[in-house]
Amino acid sequence: MKQFKHINATSVAEATSALQDNAGVAKVIAGGTDLLGEMIYWSRPNLPEYIVDLKTIPDMEYINEDSSGLKIGALTKLHDIAASSVVQTKYAALAQAASKVASWQIRHMGTIGGNICQEVRCWYFRSSSNKFYCFRKGGLLCQALLGDHRYQHSIFGGAGGCVAVNPSDTAPALVAFDATIKTSKKSINAEAFFDGFTNTVLDDDEIVTEIQIPTPPAGSKSAFAKASIRRAIDFALASAAVVIAPATGSITSARVVLGSVAPTPRLVTGAGDALIGNSVSEATATAAADAALAGNTLLIYNKYKVAMAKGLVKKAILS
Amino acid sequence: MYEEHFHEDPFTGEIYPHSIHHNEATLKYMGLSTPDQTRVDAGLKVRGQARFANDILLNDICYVKFLRCPHSHAEVTSIDTSAAAALPGVIKVYTNDDVPTLIARPPNHFVLQKVIYNDAQPVAAVVAEEEDICEEAISLINVTYDVRPFILHVEDSMAPNAPIIFGDTNEVGSPFIVDVGDTQGALAAAAQVVEVKCDTVTRPWSGDRHTASIECESVTCMWDGHRMNIWTSTQNPHGQHRTVAAQLDLPYNRVVHHHTFAGVGFGSKGIPNKGMLMCAYASRDLNRPVKHQGGSNDETSEMVDSRSTQSGQHHQYKFGLDAGGNITAISNILNQASGSFGGRGSTDASRGLNYMFKNPNLYLEGHDWVTNTAGAGVPRCVQHPMAQHCLGMAIDVAAEASGLNPADFLLKNVGTTGGVGVNKEHPEWEMDGNPNPGMLQKLIQDSGFNSKWKGWTTPVSVNGSKKRGIGISAGACRHGYLANPETCHIFVNPDGTFQLSTGSQDVGGGNRTAFKLMAAEELGVTPDRVTVSTYETDQVQESVGTGGSRVTRGSGTAVILACRDVKEQLFITAIDDGLIEANLPTDLEMADNLIYVKASPGTTVAVEKVANRARNVHGMIIGTGSHHTKRINWMHQSWNEAVTEVEVDTDTGEVTVLGIWASQDIGRTAWHIGAVNQVYGGTTMSVGKGLFEGMTKDENTGISLNPNYLDYKLMTHADIPAEYNIDLYENPDDWGPMGVKGIAEPACLSPSPAIANAIYNACGARVLSTMITPDKILAALGKA
Numbered sequence A: 001m002k003q004f005k006h007i008n009a010t011s012v013a014e015a016t017s018a019l020q021d022n023a024g025v026a027k028v029i030a031g032g033t034d035l036l037g038e039m040i041y042w043s044r045p046n047l048p049e050y051i052v053d054l055k056t057i058p059d060m061e062y063i064n065e066d067s068s069g070l071k072i073g074a075l076t077k078l079h080d081i082a083a084s085s086v087v088q089t090k091y092a093a094l095a096q097a098a099s100k101v102a103s104w105q106i107r108h109m110g111t112i113g114g115n116i117c118q119e120v121r122c123w124y125f126r127s128s129s130n131k132f133y134c135f136r137k138g139g140l141l142c143q144a145l146l147g148d149h150r151y152q153h154s155i156f157g158g159a160g161g162c163v164a165v166n167p168s169d170t171a172p173a174l175v176a177f178d179a180t181i182k183t184s185k186k187s188i189n190a191e192a193f194f195d196g197f198t199n200t201v202l203d204d205d206e207i208v209t210e211i212q213i214p215t216p217p218a219g220s221k222s223a224f225a226k227a228s229i230r231r232a233i234d235f236a237l238a239s240a241a242v243v244i245a246p247a248t249g250s251i252t253s254a255r256v257v258l259g260s261v262a263p264t265p266r267l268v269t270g271a272g273d274a275l276i277g278n279s280v281s282e283a284t285a286t287a288a289a290d291a292a293l294a295g296n297t298l299l300i301y302n303k304y305k306v307a308m309a310k311g312l313v314k315k316a317i318l319s
Numbered sequence B: 001m002y003e004e005h006f007h008e009d010p011f012t013g014e015i016y017p018h019s020i021h022h023n024e025a026t027l028k029y030m031g032l033s034t035p036d037q038t039r040v041d042a043g044l045k046v047r048g049q050a051r052f053a054n055d056i057l058l059n060d061i062c063y064v065k066f067l068r069c070p071h072s073h074a075e076v077t078s079i080d081t082s083a084a085a086a087l088p089g090v091i092k093v094y095t096n097d098d099v100p101t102l103i104a105r106p107p108n109h110f111v112l113q114k115v116i117y118n119d120a121q122p123v124a125a126v127v128a129e130e131e132d133i134c135e136e137a138i139s140l141i142n143v144t145y146d147v148r149p150f151i152l153h154v155e156d157s158m159a160p161n162a163p164i165i166f167g168d169t170n171e172v173g174s175p176f177i178v179d180v181g182d183t184q185g186a187l188a189a190a191a192q193v194v195e196v197k198c199d200t201v202t203r204p205w206s207g208d209r210h211t212a213s214i215e216c217e218s219v220t221c222m223w224d225g226h227r228m229n230i231w232t233s234t235q236n237p238h239g240q241h242r243t244v245a246a247q248l249d250l251p252y253n254r255v256v257h258h259h260t261f262a263g264v265g266f267g268s269k270g271i272p273n274k275g276m277l278m279c280a281y282a283s284r285d286l287n288r289p290v291k292h293q294g295g296s297n298d299e300t301s302e303m304v305d306s307r308s309t310q311s312g313q314h315h316q317y318k319f320g321l322d323a324g325g326n327i328t329a330i331s332n333i334l335n336q337a338s339g340s341f342g343g344r345g346s347t348d349a350s351r352g353l354n355y356m357f358k359n360p361n362l363y364l365e366g367h368d369w370v371t372n373t374a375g376a377g378v379p380r381c382v383q384h385p386m387a388q389h390c391l392g393m394a395i396d397v398a399a400e401a402s403g404l405n406p407a408d409f410l411l412k413n414v415g416t417t418g419g420v421g422v423n424k425e426h427p428e429w430e431m432d433g434n435p436n437p438g439m440l441q442k443l444i445q446d447s448g449f450n451s452k453w454k455g456w457t458t459p460v461s462v463n464g465s466k467k468r469g470i471g472i473s474a475g476a477c478r479h480g481y482l483a484n485p486e487t488c489h490i491f492v493n494p495d496g497t498f499q500l501s502t503g504s505q506d507v508g509g510g511n512r513t514a515f516k517l518m519a520a521e522e523l524g525v526t527p528d529r530v531t532v533s534t535y536e537t538d539q540v541q542e543s544v545g546t547g548g549s550r551v552t553r554g555s556g557t558a559v560i561l562a563c564r565d566v567k568e569q570l571f572i573t574a575i576d577d578g579l580i581e582a583n584l585p586t587d588l589e590m591a592d593n594l595i596y597v598k599a600s601p602g603t604t605v606a607v608e609k610v611a612n613r614a615r616n617v618h619g620m621i622i623g624t625g626s627h628h629t630k631r632i633n634w635m636h637q638s639w640n641e642a643v644t645e646v647e648v649d650t651d652t653g654e655v656t657v658l659g660i661w662a663s664q665d666i667g668r669t670a671w672h673i674g675a676v677n678q679v680y681g682g683t684t685m686s687v688g689k690g691l692f693e694g695m696t697k698d699e700n701t702g703i704s705l706n707p708n709y710l711d712y713k714l715m716t717h718a719d720i721p722a723e724y725n726i727d728l729y730e731n732p733d734d735w736g737p738m739g740v741k742g743i744a745e746p747a748c749l750s751p752s753p754a755i756a757n758a759i760y761n762a763c764g765a766r767v768l769s770t771m772i773t774p775d776k777i778l779a780a781l782g783k784a
């Protein structure tokens, strides 16, 4: 593993000042399930020299509900989110998404903050010993665009020249719920939080502190569907999160979000529009699925993702 | 107590003393499924007390790590290690110039390469006080390469204008040919000819299959001034012992391989490991213990670099069928990737067809081609499982063409003769017994295949986008053969207990437990009286390496011989010292911890009484079984058959395995729990191979894209079906000790094609490759 200096932060302020003191060479660590993989594999040149531990900050691990909605501390473990009865009943898509991440072990270490800030899973970018100096690392080429992009790459174009997708499972669910990401500096709408090239819009010294989800409309339902190669561990080949209100009868609001098919979670208003005014049925689900995948620009080897994502949108709507 | 069936070898006339068939009714300890038959090392393993190679830590230890080449074909033109050598904590940096002859596998598998034939081959090694310092130092080494054209695909290696990777041509050796009967004539006369192509590697390049042991390779070597001490996770301790001796120019008595437990092997741990050779060399050079451990970023690079893949196979089958669905002729042309070490896979990949079907006409042609990929080798079997994956799918295509239900088609065509003449290449050979049709009939019955099967292109059931299908496959492999050398020692303790040892490592398969039960059975003592030790290569004589599914048969033969030797010595002592009334040792036998007179079973003496007398009066009894079989490898077949049920989500292409019925031709079961677990393991691996596993390389650079266990996908628990049935089909084998056959590799044969066939039955997606992933299923359904 790449050697580094480890700093235990005991408050958000301490963490941000540690980031400022070591600007450009420091990163925060939460569960470490993503970051340490990069350190072990030496997968890119500018790995951090300093790692600032957030786990030593008290009171950043909680799931609270009040009249305005749900508040989740950034250090909350994915397992706890998946197992929370309030999340399961009122924010089902999020509980389902968290439950489908990786494996039991990783869900017990991985946090929601880390999940939405995680680095892409393109196997060129992640290649051990930095074997591909790709566009995302500052190189001139996206080797995935010209090479093997069958799993972790976009069917909706690239970010700059990089075609890696955002791999997070919870991200599409949070966008579907129109969540707000609260940071050490500001509050950002979830859709605007993600950036295809830099993962997030966070500054180098900025930390996610809380996820806020407004109470979903009365009578709504939500669901998350994911397709992957194996039943455990694997990242999504595609995913879909939907929030529909009301669950039965004529739909008045609907948000349909695709995951793992584009550089950021993809909120498709056209798909929501296809549902509004109709009630849930095979036909409306199919229409929404078709709308969700409109305008795709698939690559040579990931054409299948179009049919797959349509199937997932349908499943999420009909579930 | 038992009947002996002496067999005469058809070629050598040698009498096989080990072909003992205990009468089924008198077996007391073998093959029981009672829970008291626990694994001899279960306690140590469950408590975390078993010492594995990575647990070895010695005073003054230092570590070695490799710098690996990022190209698939290149030559090192310059290498600057000065910055690395200057890093505090670095002890020494080695390159090919320091160890030009240190070689793991000829002709070109040097420990540190100058010319690189596959990515991830090591070009330098750093020895340092800490592993992290090794890695830091590696990042400071500057290498320039002359990068050469590389070849990944077999068909690119075959192309007339292909660059020559090494030697004079890319073809390795001359083609493997079997030509029996008149295949062309029979195909011309057939009612129909079914042609099927199957490729295990597809584009973009992916499909090679790796060993993926649960325990990464790890080694510690310590030069003690006189001897090289080795601790490594291995399947073949004496083999590693000899390799290190040869490479370091040491006589055999100046090397010792100490026992460590091993977290399976699957073949890659039977062949010399570059980490071990580097540790041994550096340890003597630096006079310090040196450790190399897999894991972190080194782990799977080592697998990319090893000679242990099931490499790309491109089969072109032709089946001639008569109007009744009988296969009259089979022709198969196979082109196989040899990888970068000149190994041959096509012979193994072809041979199964020698004895599988009744077809009188057979033509096999196998070619091997050099590619810049890992070498064709041994992940739990050599090339049979991939070949059977293809054959099992191709047979399903032929069955559909015949119009018969696939189970009926198999029953009609599988070889059932057994005995002389079943091997088409060598009809004169006396082969093992063929368990068919009984085994196949039982499988069809147990799985309810015929009641579930609704017809070709008709799923078992449909629920929205989810369709269920059922598939079947049957195949045989030549593994589990008798192998050499076969050695066992037994010490008789004065209290009538026995300590047994063989040089065969137990990599987790449980052969120590099986030997304990076999010895108890043969000695006529209760299993608690028998302990099976672990090896130290300076204390036990060499016995067959744990590979080829042959330890229970190979070392098991020696166990039986040693037991007989011990009994004879006990009987002589008993008679000579007047402890029992008898004239000749052959008058006596043992059962229930007693020596008795065969003609008068009531006349007995306790084993401990005789053993104690031996100690006090004559000297200790040591029994040996040392044997060299003249039976050769191919005179063996072990059948594996499977039915599987799957559900395919035709919207997403995802496959869920719902049920597996796997049947294994076992000869006779030695240790029931271990045998069942072998078949579970083999079946699970087989399913994973069919659905997920495949090394992947970038077509543009030849660099491996998935040398880690996230992207190289093994089965997880979540992928295993709840309906999982294993049947050990007993059919005692004339040539195996107590009738046993080897089962570990054969168990990998048929589940994966049965899965592919079930997918086809479910939804009509005929994916004639491995890695039947959602992208391929959706493409086959016309959705991509």
Ligand SMILES: Cc1cc2nc3c(=O)[nH]c(=O)nc-3n(C[C@H](O)[C@H](O)[C@H](O)COP(=O)(O)OP(=O)(O)OC[C@H]3O[C@@H](n4cnc5c(N)ncnc54)[C@H](O)[C@@H]3O)c2cc1C
Pocket (backbone or CB within 6 Å): A027, A028, A029, A030, A031, A032, A033, A034, A035, A036, A037, A054, A074, A075, A078, A100, A101, A102, A103, A106, A109, A110, A111, A112, A113, A114, A115, A116, A117, A118, A119, A167, A168, A169, A170, A202, A206, A207, A208, A209, A233, A234, A235, A236, B710
């Ligand atoms: C084998 C494997 C399988 C996986 N499968 C999935 C999957 O199926 N779906 C999925 O979504 N993910 C998957 N992951 C990815 C990921 O590790 C987890 O989802 C996890 O949630 C990451 O959280 P963490 O706390 O461990 O992050 P860390 O590794 O600690 O951090 C990840 C990144 O986020 C940054 N970060 C962490 N917390 C904060 C914060 N509060 N503010 C600002 N930045 C922060 C870190 O600096 C780092 O760059 C998988 C990972 C592995 C190793």
